[in-house]
Amino acid sequence: xxxxxxxxxxxxxxxxxxxxxxxxxxxxxxxxxxxxxxxxxxxxxxxxxxxxxxxxxxxxxxxxxxxxxxxxxxxxxxxxxxxxxxxxxxxxxxxxxxxxxxxxxxxxxxxxxxxx
Amino acid sequence: xxxxxxxxxxxxxxxxxxxxxxxxxxxxxxxxxxxxxxxxxxxxxxxxxxxxxxxxxxxxxxxxxxxxxxxxxxxxxxxxxxxxxxxxxxxxxxxxxxxxxxxxxxxxxxxxxxxxxxxxxxxxxxxxxxxxxxxxxxxxxxxxxxxxxxxxxxxxxxxxxxxxxxx
Numbered sequence: 001x002x003x004x005x006x007x008x009x010x011x012x013x014x015x016x017x018x019x020x021x022x023x024x025x026x027x028x029x030x031x032x033x034x035x036x037x038x039x040x041x042x043x044x045x046x047x048x049x050x051x052x053x054x055x056x057x058x059x060x061x062x063x064x065x066x067x068x069x070x071x072x073x074x075x076x077x078x079x080x081x082x083x084x085x086x087x088x089x090x091x092x093x094x095x096x097x098x099x100x101x102x103x104x105x106x107x108x109x110x111x112x113x114x115x116x
Numbered sequence: 117x118x119x120x121x122x123x124x125x126x127x128x129x130x131x132x133x134x135x136x137x138x139x140x141x142x143x144x145x146x147x148x149x150x151x152x153x154x155x156x157x158x159x160x161x162x163x164x165x166x167x168x169x170x171x172x173x174x175x176x177x178x179x180x181x182x183x184x185x186x187x188x189x190x191x192x193x194x195x196x197x198x199x200x201x202x203x204x205x206x207x208x209x210x211x212x213x214x215x216x217x218x219x220x221x222x223x224x225x226x227x228x229x230x231x232x233x234x235x236x237x238x239x240x241x242x243x244x245x246x247x248x249x250x251x252x253x254x255x256x257x258x259x260x261x262x263x264x265x266x267x268x269x270x271x272x273x274x275x276x277x278x279x280x281x282x283x
Contacts, residue, residue: 003117003118003121004117007117049195051143051189051195052189053189053190053191056190058186059183059186059187059190059278060274060275060278060279062182062183062186063183063271063274063278064271064274065179065182066175066179066180066182066183067267067270067271067274069174069175069178069179070175070179070267071264071267072174073170073171073174073175074248074260074263076167076170076241076245077167077241077242077244077245077248078245078248078249079245080240080241080242080245081242081245081246081249084242084246085245085246085249085250088249088251089249092249092257092260092261093249095261095264096260096261096263096264097264099261099264099265099268100264100267100268100271102268103267103268103271103272104271106271106272106275107271107275110275110279111279112275112278112279
């Protein structure tokens with residue numbers, strides 16, 4: 001896509017969504033009162049900040065996610081030439097995936113994926 | 117047209133980078149860092165480095181940011197608001213980064229770049245894929261497979277460190 005096309009696309013998208021948002025604020029009947037601004041209209045009031053500390057266990061999931069994220073990055077150039085290189089490339093990527101699959105198997109065996 | 121977009125992205129990148137280091141709340145700094153990482157990807161897209169841009173988006177904006185936000189949320193005192201920086205420190209650090217920028221720009225500009233008659237061809241993901249997967253000349257299949265072993269080692273290391281206590 002050319003740069004001009006991209007800019008036109010961006011402008012049209014902004015205009016469409018912006019028009020819908022602005023227009024929809026005129027149409028419906030509105031009622032204003034203080035309770036509508038509360039987080040929970042009926043329920044317990046929240047106290048303190050919402051930025052709470054996480055369980056450390058989540059960090060392991062994040063690391064495992066990052067490693068498979070890196071794997072996905074390597075799948076991307078393979079996927080673009082998969083048809084061209086044929087069965088050889090498929091076997092090569094299969095070896096790649098099996099070696100990484102061992103890691104997932106290890107995580108499973110060590111119960112690193114278990115929810116605690 | 118490209119120049120306009122470049123200056124737009126570069127200006128926003130500069131703005132968000134300054135906001136990252138000057139933000140007084142740590143989670144906000146992380147979010148500003150996310151914006152600057154995405155804008156770096158936008159610059160790569162502008163120069164047709166498709167693979168580089170996708171790596172930047174997927175790994176840095178998608179993966180590393182998750183890790184950073186998680187480690188921020190793991191710390192104590194997330195809501196801690198840092199004191200506004202002293203004026204002396206602001207001046208000193210601004211001067212220091214200015215000196216660094218001038219040094220880098222001077223070195224780049226004084227380097228005699230040779231021009232080539234060939235037009236610069238953008239490296240497509242197809243070229244990278246062919247390089248990774250072919251085993252003949254200019255093929256990198258062995259390093260490619262070794263990467264998977266490196267990732268496996270990283271994964272096992274992370275699990276061993278994190279699950280040390282449980283038998």
